[in-house]
Amino acid sequence: MQPSKIRRYLKHGTLPQLSVFEAVARHGSFTRAAEELYMAQPTVSVQIRKLAETVGLPLFEQIGKQIHLTEAGRELYAACHEIFSTLHGVESTLSDIRGLKCGRLQLAASTTGKYFAPRMLAGFVQRHPGIEVSLQIHPRETLIERMAQNADDLYIFANPPTDSEVVTQMILPNPMVVFARADHPLARERNIPFERFAREPFLMREPGSGTRMVAQQIFEQRGVRPSVRMELSTNEAIKQAILAGLGVSIMSRYTLGLGVAQDQLVTLDVEGFPLERHWYFVYPVGKQLPVVAQTFMDFVRKEVKNLVLDHLPLTKQ
Numbered sequence: 001m002q003p004s005k006i007r008r009y010l011k012h013g014t015l016p017q018l019s020v021f022e023a024v025a026r027h028g029s030f031t032r033a034a035e036e037l038y039m040a041q042p043t044v045s046v047q048i049r050k051l052a053e054t055v056g057l058p059l060f061e062q063i064g065k066q067i068h069l070t071e072a073g074r075e076l077y078a079a080c081h082e083i084f085s086t087l088h089g090v091e092s093t094l095s096d097i098r099g100l101k102c103g104r105l106q107l108a109a110s111t112t113g114k115y116f117a118p119r120m121l122a123g124f125v126q127r128h129p130g131i132e133v134s135l136q137i138h139p140r141e142t143l144i145e146r147m148a149q150n151a152d153d154l155y156i157f158a159n160p161p162t163d164s165e166v167v168t169q170m171i172l173p174n175p176m177v178v179f180a181r182a183d184h185p186l187a188r189e190r191n192i193p194f195e196r197f198a199r200e201p202f203l204m205r206e207p208g209s210g211t212r213m214v215a216q217q218i219f220e221q222r223g224v225r226p227s228v229r230m231e232l233s234t235n236e237a238i239k240q241a242i243l244a245g246l247g248v249s250i251m252s253r254y255t256l257g258l259g260v261a262q263d264q265l266v267t268l269d270v271e272g273f274p275l276e277r278h279w280y281f282v283y284p285v286g287k288q289l290p291v292v293a294q295t296f297m298d299f300v301r302k303e304v305k306n307l308v309l310d311h312l313p314l315t316k317q
Contacts, residue, residue: 017051020044021059022080025069100128103292108136109156110143110210112235113279115254116172116308117156120300123307127299131292141208147284153293155282158252159210165285169297172304176214176275178268179239179255180248187266194222197270201229201247203238211235215250218275239265250275253312 023033024044034041052059059073069077097103105124109117114137121133136152144161146152160168178197186192186200198219204226205212219226229247232238235255242249243264253274256265267274281297283289289297300307 014051014054017047017054018076018080018083020047021051021073021076022084024048024060024067025073025077025080028067030067098291100131100292100295102130102132103290104132104134105154105290105292105296106134106136106152107154107156107296108138108143108146108152110140110158111137112158112174112211112252112254113137113156115257119307119311120296120304123303124296124299128295139206139208140210147282150284150287153283153290154296157210157280157282158277159213160280160282166282167285167287169281169301171279171281171300172308174277174279175253176211176250176273176277177253178248178270178273179242179251179265180268181242181245182264182266184248184266184268186268190269192268192270194271195224197248197268198222198224198226200227202226203241203247203249204228204231205235205238206231206233211251214275214277218250218272222272252277 020033020037020039023036024030027033027036030041030044030048033039034044037044048059055072055076057072058070059076060067061070062068093102105121107117107121114135117135117137121135125131125133136146138146140157140159143155143157144164147155147161147166148164156171157168158174160166180187180200186197202215204215215226230241232241235251238249238251239255241247248268250273253267281300283293
């Protein structure tokens with residue numbers, strides 16, 4: 001539909017006028033329409049006159065004491081039924097969305113979020129089966145780009161951006177630990193000095209990764225340079241490199257997945273670990289969160305212990 005063709009209807013509060021017109025046409029009486037709408041009859045007459053001026057054609061004709069629809073009035077009366085029926089359908093859908101009987105949630109999370117975000121979504125959908133959900137998993141830099149484009153409803157970051165205006169809400173702890181192969185020489189030691197750990201061949205995530213940022217920060221705070229043996233672009237690749245005996249790495253405990261006991265990897269008891277970090281819900285300042293997204297955040301805050309924290313992986317230490 002071309003906006004220019006309906007511009008006249010957008011200037012004069014046409015919808016209330018249509019409501020008055022429909023009542024007059026249905027009753028065939030200005031008086032009865034006024035009674036139904038709790039309006040004074042002169043007010044009804046004014047609304048009909050303004051609507052006729054907007055349309056540019058007379059809508060009623062009076063023969064004797066009876067009023068009748070003109071040809072233009074009959075066309076408009078038929079259109080009223082379509083308009084009000086459409087609005088009724090829209091309101092029914094919106095009511096369902098408000099009541100979470102239907103709707104859509106588009107969530108995007110950084111790569112390590114893939115180990116727990118599906119559990120949160122599954123719990124939410126179980127409670128609200130009419131909601132359609134989508135989960136996008138991306139590296140941190142891609143996630144920031146998507147947020148700038150307003151591509152999703154809500155984002156999950158371990159390291160929220162600090163160079164843009166965002167709203168952050170803490171979800172759950174994100175302990176960062178040192179992973180090594182189960183037969184690593186340091187596996188049985190306790191209170192390992194950080195400087196001793198730093199001499200081990202280190203497996204580093206790629207530039208732009210949130211995990212890499214955490215690792216670089218802790219090494220810089222300690223004034224020690226890591227002995228980087230290799231850079232890898234995914235947590236899975238780092239896990240496989242650890243199992244191949246190529247070195248150790250700092251990663252989120254969630255990297256092991258949830259509810260799965262591990263006997264091939266251990267967390268080393270290194271000074272300063274685990275690092276206490278957190279996961280956050282993030283969205284741009286000014287964004288009007290959909291009802292579904294807001295409800296999802298509320299749900300996660302209440303249920304995160306049962307859904308995620310109680311299922312943190314077990315490792316030998």
